[in-house]
Amino acid sequence: MMNKKVQWILWVGLIVILILYPKVFGIYYTNLFITFAVLAIYSVSFNLLLGYTALFSFGHAMFFGVGGYGTALALKHIAGLSLLGAMGMGLLAAIVFALILCPIVVRVTGSAFAMLHLAFGQLMYVLALKLRGITGGEDGIGGFPIPPFSIPGVVSINMKVPANFYYFAIVVLGVSLWIMWFFTKTPFGQIQVGVRDNAMRIDYLGFKVPQTKAVVYVVAGAFAGVAGSIFALFQNLIAADGAFSIMVSFAAVINTLVGGLGSFFGPICGAAIMQILEEVTTRYTDRVELVAGLILILVIMFAPTGFMGLVRLVKERWFSPSAGKIKLEKVS
Amino acid sequence: MDPTTAMYVAQGIHGLAYGMVLFLVASGLTLIFGMMDILNLAHAAFFMLAAYFCYQFLSMTGNFWAALLLAPVATAFFGILMERFLLRKIHAFGLMSQLILTVGVSLVILAGVKIFWGTESLPVKIPPILSGLVMIGGMDYPVYRLFVIGMSLVVLAIMALLLYKTRLGKIVRAAVSDADMVNALGINIPLVFTFVFGVGIWLAGVAGVAIAPILTVYPGLEAQMGMDAFVVVITGGFGSLAGAFIVSIIFGLLSSYGVQFVSSLAPVLMFAFMAIVLAIRPTGLFGERE
Numbered sequence: 147m148m149n150k151k152v153q154w155i156l157w158v159g160l161i162v163i164l165i166l167y168p169k170v171f172g173i174y175y176t177n178l179f180i181t182f183a184v185l186a187i188y189s190v191s192f193n194l195l196l197g198y199t200a201l202f203s204f205g206h207a208m209f210f211g212v213g214g215y216g217t218a219l220a221l222k223h224i225a226g227l228s229l230l231g232a233m234g235m236g237l238l239a240a241i242v243f244a245l246i247l248c249p250i251v252v253r254v255t256g257s258a259f260a261m262l263h264l265a266f267g268q269l270m271y272v273l274a275l276k277l278r279g280i281t282g283g284e285d286g287i288g289g290f291p292i293p294p295f296s297i298p299g300v301v302s303i304n305m306k307v308p309a310n311f312y313y314f315a316i317v318v319l320g321v322s323l324w325i326m327w328f329f330t331k332t333p334f335g336q337i338q339v340g341v342r343d344n345a346m347r348i349d350y351l352g353f354k355v356p357q358t359k360a361v362v363y364v365v366a367g368a369f370a371g372v373a374g375s376i377f378a379l380f381q382n383l384i385a386a387d388g389a390f391s392i393m394v395s396f397a398a399v400i401n402t403l404v405g406g407l408g409s410f411f412g413p414i415c416g417a418a419i420m421q422i423l424e425e426v427t428t429r430y431t432d433r434v435e436l437v438a439g440l441i442l443i444l445v446i447m448f449a450p451t452g453f454m455g456l457v458r459l460v461k462e463r464w465f466s467p468s469a470g471k472i473k474l475e476k477v478s
Numbered sequence: 479m480d481p482t483t484a485m486y487v488a489q490g491i492h493g494l495a496y497g498m499v500l501f502l503v504a505s506g507l508t509l510i511f512g513m514m515d516i517l518n519l520a521h522a523a524f525f526m527l528a529a530y531f532c533y534q535f536l537s538m539t540g541n542f543w544a545a546l547l548l549a550p551v552a553t554a555f556f557g558i559l560m561e562r563f564l565l566r567k568i569h570a571f572g573l574m575s576q577l578i579l580t581v582g583v584s585l586v587i588l589a590g591v592k593i594f595w596g597t598e599s600l601p602v603k604i605p606p607i608l609s610g611l612v613m614i615g616g617m618d619y620p621v622y623r624l625f626v627i628g629m630s631l632v633v634l635a636i637m638a639l640l641l642y643k644t645r646l647g648k649i650v651r652a653a654v655s656d657a658d659m660v661n662a663l664g665i666n667i668p669l670v671f672t673f674v675f676g677v678g679i680w681l682a683g684v685a686g687v688a689i690a691p692i693l694t695v696y697p698g699l700e701a702q703m704g705m706d707a708f709v710v711v712i713t714g715g716f717g718s719l720a721g722a723f724i725v726s727i728i729f730g731l732l733s734s735y736g737v738q739f740v741s742s743l744a745p746v747l748m749f750a751f752m753a754i755v756l757a758i759r760p761t762g763l764f765g766e767r768e
Contacts, residue, residue, distance in 0.1 A: 202574065254760040257517060257573055261712045262756055268705055269749035276746055392705075396581060403578050433593070439585030443564065446579045450571045 164316055168309045176312050177380075182421045183319045184377045185397060189405075189413035190326055191369035192398035197408040198330060199362050200342040202260040205267020206370055206398045211274065211389035213240040213371025214378035215281065221290040229293045229305060233318070233375045240371020244364045251363065252356040255345075264395070271390035286385025305379070315376050322372050327410060329365060338362055404445055406454025415453045484617060489734045495623040495692075497730020498630035502685035503703055504710040504722040505637070506678030512717025513654045513674050516565060516576050522704025523584035524679050528553040528686030529695045530591055533600050542605045550683025557679025561672055584700065592697055599696035626688045633684060634723075650674060654717065706748070713752045715765025725763065 168176040188210055195201040216239025217232045227235075251262055274281045281287065295314055296302035305311050329335060340348040341358055349355050378384040388394070397420075398413075405416025427437045449456055507521050531549035536542060560583055568575045608625050611618040641647040652660045653670055661667040686699075693699065710729060714721025729748050736744035755763055 196574075204577075250757050250760065257716065258761055258765075260573070260577075261517075261708070261716070262760065265709055265712050265749065265752055265756065268709070269746075269753060272745045272749055276742055278742075399574070399578065400581075403574060407574070433589055435585045436589035436593075439582045439589060442578050442582030442585070446568055446571075446575050446582065447564065450568065450575055 165313075168312050173308050176308060178421070178425065180312055180315050180376075180380055182417055183315060184373050184380065185401065185421065186414045186417040187319045187322050187376075188370050188373035189398045189401035189417050190323060190410070191366045191373065193402045193407070193410070193413045194326060194330070194366040194369070195362060196402060197410075197412070198335070198338050198342060199359060201255070201359065201363065202257075203263045203366070204260040204399070205263035205265070205270075205395050206366075207390050207392070207394035208263075208267045208270040209240045209244065209367040209370035210374035210377070210394060211270060211384075211386075212243045213237065213374030214384040214389045215274070215287070215374075216240065216371070217375040218287040218290055218378045218384045219280070221293070222287055227293060229295045229314075229379075232293065232379070233372070236375030236378070237368055237371050240374070241364060241368050243371075244367030248360045248363060252359045264392075267390065267395050268392065271386055271392070274386035274390050281386065284386060286383055286388070288383035288385075290382065292379060292382060311380065315380060318372065318376060322369050326365075326369060330410060334358075334361070400442065402452075404441075404452055406452030406457075409454040412452055412454040419453060485738070487617060488619075489738050490731065491619060491623050491627075493731035493734030494727065495626045495730070496733060497727040498627050499685045499689050500703075500706055500710055500730055501723050501726035502630055502633065502681050502688070503707040504714070504726055505634075505719055506681035507707055508711045508714070508717055508719060508722045509681075510675055510678040511711070513650065513657070514671055515573075516675075517573065517580070518678070519577055519580040519704075520560070520584040520587065521580075521679075521682055522700045522707060523587040524553050524557055525682040525686040525689075525703050525707075526591065526695075526697070526700040527556065527587055528683035529602075529690040529699055530595055530600075531683075532687040532690045533595070533602055533695045536602060542603075542608075546684075546687050549687050550680045553683035553686070554676045554680040558672055558676045561675040565675075566668070566671075588697060588700060595695075597697055599694040601694050602690040604691045622691060626692075629684075629688065633681070637681075646673075709748060709752050711762075713755050713762055715762030718762070718764035721762060721764030 167179060171179075188206070191209075192203060192206045195203045195206075213236040215236075217236035220227055220235035221232045224231075247266065251259060254262060274286075275283055277283075292305050294302045294304050295310075303310050303314075305314060330338070337348060337353050337358055340351075340353070341355055345355050348358075374384075374389060377389075381388070401416035401420055402413045403416065404419055405414065406412030423437070423441060424434065427434055431437065445452070451458070503521065503525055507518060510516050510518050510521075528549050531552050532545045535545035535548050539545070564579055564583065565576065568579060604622055608622045610621055612621050612624070613619075639647075641650060649660065649665055649670055653665075653667060653674075657667050657671075660670075685703075689699070689703070693702075706729065710722055710725045714723075714725040728751070732747050732751065733744055736747045740747070759765070
C-alpha cells in the first residue's frame, strides 16, 4: 500500500535527521534538543494519566524529581555503578514512590486528585530543600561521576562527549516513547480509556477500576522518572528548583494543553512549541514571565483544543473529501 | 511572668496573626471554589497585588487607613475584570483550562508588578497608633499583630452575618448547592458569581494589606502565601469555610511554634499534617465525601 510506503520513508527520514542533527546544528542546539526530548517524554507520561485516564497529576514533577535524585544519589554513593544501573536506580525510585502513593490516590478523582498531587509535589519540594544532609538543599547534588556506557568486553562509550550523550538520551527516550505508545494500544489501554469515559460501566463489565488506575499511575510515574533520570545525567546536577518546583509540574500541564489534550503526540508538539517560544523570547526580551503568561491566556481563550486541535480543524476544513461542501460550524 | 511562658504567648500571638491572614486568603479561595468550581491559582497573585496597591496608596496619600480601605477594593476590581472577561468565557472547557488561564494571569500580574515597582522589597510604615507594644496583664504584646487578629475577626463576623442573615447570603448558599436551580428561579446567577468572585478577591486583598507591614512588599509574597493557602484549602476540605478557619489557625500556630523548636523543618510540619489528614480523609477534614 502506498500509505505504508510513505510511512516507512517518513520513519527513515526522521531517524536520519535525528542521527545527523548534532553534526548539522552544533552543540548548542544539540543540548537544546535533549532538553526538549526530556520535557517531551515527561509531558507524554503526564498525558498518559490525564488524557487517557482523566487523572490530573498536578504535581507530576515529584516523579521527575524522584527519578533524577535517585540516579544522582546512586552515582554519588555507589562507586563503580554503570550508566544503565544508575538509570535503573532512578526508575526504581520513581516506581517505588508511585507504589507508595498508589493506595491513597486511586481512591479520589477529579480536582481532589489534582490537589492531592499539588500538595504531595510541594511536600517533596520542601523536603528536598530542607533535608540538606541527603539532598544538598538549594544547591542540589552536582558533579557526580558520569560513567561511560559500556557492555563489558564489547564497547565503552564516553558519555562526557555531548554528541555521544545525545545519542544515548535519544535512544532511551525514543524507546520510552515507543513503550508508552504501545501501552496505549494494548487491550489494557482500551480499559484505561474506558475508565476515563465511564468508570462505572467498566466496573460493571468486571474490570477492576482502582487497580487499573494504579497500574497506569505507576507506569506514568516510572516514565516521568526516566525523564528525570536523563535530565540529571544531562545536567550533571539535580536541584530542588529544577526538579521538584511547581513550575516543573506546570510545564507538563502547559505542554499538554498547548499541544492538545487527549492526543498522544500533542504533548510532544506542545513541548516543542514552548521550547521554541522560550528560546525566541529570551533572545529579544527578559520579560519571559509576561510573554509566557500572555501566551497561556491567548491559547486558552482562542485555541482551547491546543495545537493538535488546530491541525484537526485545518484537516477537516481543507483536506477532507467533503471539504468545501459542508460549511463548518463555528466552534465556540 | 517568667520568660518561658512569655515566649510561648508571644509565639502564640504571632501564629494567630499569621493564621488569621492565612484564613482571609484561604476563605476567598474556598468560597470561589465551593460556589463556582473554579480553582483560582491567581488568588495569591491578587494577594500580592493588594500589598503593592497598599504601598502605592500609602506613598500617595500618606494615610494607612485610606490604603487599607482602597487597596482591597482596587484589587477586587481587577479580580472582577478577570472573572467577567476571561474566566466566564472558558467555563465550558473545564478545570484544566481554568487552571492554565489563572496561571497565565498570575504570571502576567507578577511580570506587571516587577515592571511597575521593581523587584526590591518595599517597606510599608504603619501609623504610630498601631506600632509599638501594649501592656496587658503584665505582658507586652505587639499592637499591630493584635490589630490584624482583631480586624480579621471583624471581617469574619461581617462575612458570617452576610452569609447567614441576609437574603443575598441565602442566594449564595443556595447557589453553592445547586446553581442551575437557583438560576431557573429567576435569580441572576452570573451576577451573583461575579459578586462572590469579587468578595473572594477582596478578602485576599485585605490579607495582602494586613501582611504588607509585617513582611514588606516584594514579588516573592505570591509564592510564599499561595502554597500555604492552597494547602489550607486542601486540608480543610474544598468549599468548607469552617475547615479553612480551623486549619488556618493550626497552621499559623504550627509554623510559629515550629520555627521556635525545629526551625529547619518548620515548613515540613505543615505538609506532614496535610499528608496525614489526606491519607485518612482524601477530601480533607470537612470536605464532603465523593
